Amino acid sequence: MSDIIRRDPRAEWIARNRLHPLHAAMQTQGQTSWMGPNGVVRKNPHAAAAGFIGPNGIKRIDRSGTQQGTVGKRSSATEVVQLPLHLIEQPAFHICVVPDMVGGRLSSHDKDLLGLANKLAGNEGAVVAVLFGDDKETTFDTAGVDRILRIDGDAFDGYSPEARVLALGAVESQLAPRHWLLPDSRTGGGELGRRLAAKLGERPATRVWQVANEQAIGRAGAGREDLARKAPRLILAAAECAEPVSETRHEARSLELIENIAHSLPRIEDLGPVAVDPAQIPMAEAEFILSGGNGVRDWDQFHQAAAALGATEGASRVAVDDGYMPRNRQVGATGTWVTARVYLAVGISGAIQHLQGIGACDKVVAVNMDPGCDMIKRADLSVIGDSAAILAALIQLATEYRQGGARDAA
Numbered sequence: 001m002s003d004i005i006r007r008d009p010r011a012e013w014i015a016r017n018r019l020h021p022l023h024a025a026m027q028t029q030g031q032t033s034w035m036g037p038n039g040v041v042r043k044n045p046h047a048a049a050a051g052f053i054g055p056n057g058i059k060r061i062d063r064s065g066t067q068q069g070t071v072g073k074r075s076s077a078t079e080v081v082q083l084p085l086h087l088i089e090q091p092a093f094h095i096c097v098v099p100d101m102v103g104g105r106l107s108s109h110d111k112d113l114l115g116l117a118n119k120l121a122g123n124e125g126a127v128v129a130v131l132f133g134d135d136k137e138t139t140f141d142t143a144g145v146d147r148i149l150r151i152d153g154d155a156f157d158g159y160s161p162e163a164r165v166l167a168l169g170a171v172e173s174q175l176a177p178r179h180w181l182l183p184d185s186r187t188g189g190g191e192l193g194r195r196l197a198a199k200l201g202e203r204p205a206t207r208v209w210q211v212a213n214e215q216a217i218g219r220a221g222a223g224r225e226d227l228a229r230k231a232p233r234l235i236l237a238a239a240e241c242a243e244p245v246s247e248t249r250h251e252a253r254s255l256e257l258i259e260n261i262a263h264s265l266p267r268i269e270d271l272g273p274v275a276v277d278p279a280q281i282p283m284a285e286a287e288f289i290l291s292g293g294n295g296v297r298d299w300d301q302f303h304q305a306a307a308a309l310g311a312t313e314g315a316s317r318v319a320v321d322d323g324y325m326p327r328n329r330q331v332g333a334t335g336t337w338v339t340a341r342v343y344l345a346v347g348i349s350g351a352i353q354h355l356q357g358i359g360a361c362d363k364v365v366a367v368n369m370d371p372g373c374d375m376i377k378r379a380d381l382s383v384i385g386d387s388a389a390i391l392a393a394l395i396q397l398a399t400e401y402r403q404g405g406a407r408d409a410a
Contacts, residue, residue, distance in 0.1 A: 083249040088146050091126035096177040097145075098168065099129060100187045102341065104136040106143055108362050109183045109239045114144040116211060116235075116242035117181050121146075125178065128255065130171055132156040132164060140252040144245030147255040155263070158270040161188075163263075165195045170259040172200060177233075184208070184236035186285070193236040204234040209241050239339075239360065278312045283331065286312035289340045289361075291331055294318045295347020295368060295387050302346070305391045308398040314338065316348045332357035347387045350375030367391075 099110035126146040183189035205216040291314035315325035333353040343361040366379035
């Protein structure tokens with residue numbers, strides 16, 4: 001037998017292409033060194049902490065070993081990794097974060113904001129999450145929250161910016177935080193932050209995407225220019241302003257508000273949410289998108305499912321090219337980039353352009369017959385099965401839920 005080391009160009013290409021179904025099998029799992037094609041011994045410096053690309057295009061470090069195996073130890077997808085605990089007993093200062101908490105949970109924008117807060121707090125400050133009303137979140141500790149300050153009361157339910165600003169004024173009097181951080185978003189943080197700035201007499205930095213060396217850099221000129229200024233006390237940050245906390249666990253200790261909250265007669269009356277036709281919502285602003293691809297066989301059923309679920313319709317490029325959906329409903333790098341809270345992909349295999357277009361979505365649910373397609377790998381929840389049967393079941397469940405609610409109201 002010849003001792004000449006032969007190269008396999010196809011295997012090397014698969015090893016470089018993270019979206020290929022055989023990509024994981026081609027990795028040098030568990031190896032710290034190996035012989036290269038030229039006879040030189042190569043070392044893998046990342047063998048103990050394999051990296052992978054997250055849904056937002058940011059490289060993450062996988063310390064659980066579930067992505068590419070663990071050296072000398074059997075890995076399990078259900079293995080619980082105990083992160084080191086970050087304790088701040090006597091904080092030198094506070095960084096107050098007011099997350100949007102849409103649906104009672106931390107959004108990706110909120111987690112980016114907490115990552116920025118931890119960057120500003122360092123090892124001496126404490127990150128305080130100021131929450132209004134009830135929530136369903138259970139991961140405050142791994143999101144980087146040192147203290148939780150909950151403000152309850154009927155006055156803060158729904159759309160109540162005036163009452164919330166008065167409550168944040170009481171927090172200001174009690175904690176005197178070094179920085180206030182709010183998301184510069186359409187879901188309340190942008191308006192609340194500007195109202196708070198007017199009350200505190202601060203000039204906020206808006207649309208901030210980076211804070212470094214005591215400088216805040218924000219977007220301007222319709223996103224074509226950057227403005228740099230000294231980081232102020234009040235920062236309204238854009239999405240992906242920092243990497244979310246992923247390597248530490250925090251105490252998330254409850255904190256009580258001692259200061260009395262001033263009350264005044266509200267000048268704004270909340271009349272509740274107004275029903276909007278999902279078909280009239282631009283995809284770039286939609287919160288819930290039902291998107292169809294080549295795997296959808298009955299498009300009438302697809303439209304019926306979108307109406308029953310109250311979802312905005314989207315489509316892959318293949319479905320648009322085949323004439324099943326209009327061009328303005330195409331999702332992806334060659335269509336519309338979407339930021340939905342829930343993206344339900346039916347019969348979409350997941351081309352790289354499509355995955356780029358949904359990179360900022362919070363939760364992705366995939367329905368497909370192929371368990372090895374790239375959309376299944378990207379999804380937070382996957383359903384393997386026939387799209388027609390699954391859509392029919394969704395229509396039935398949504399109809400029964402609505403009818404049950406109507407009977408309860410009667």
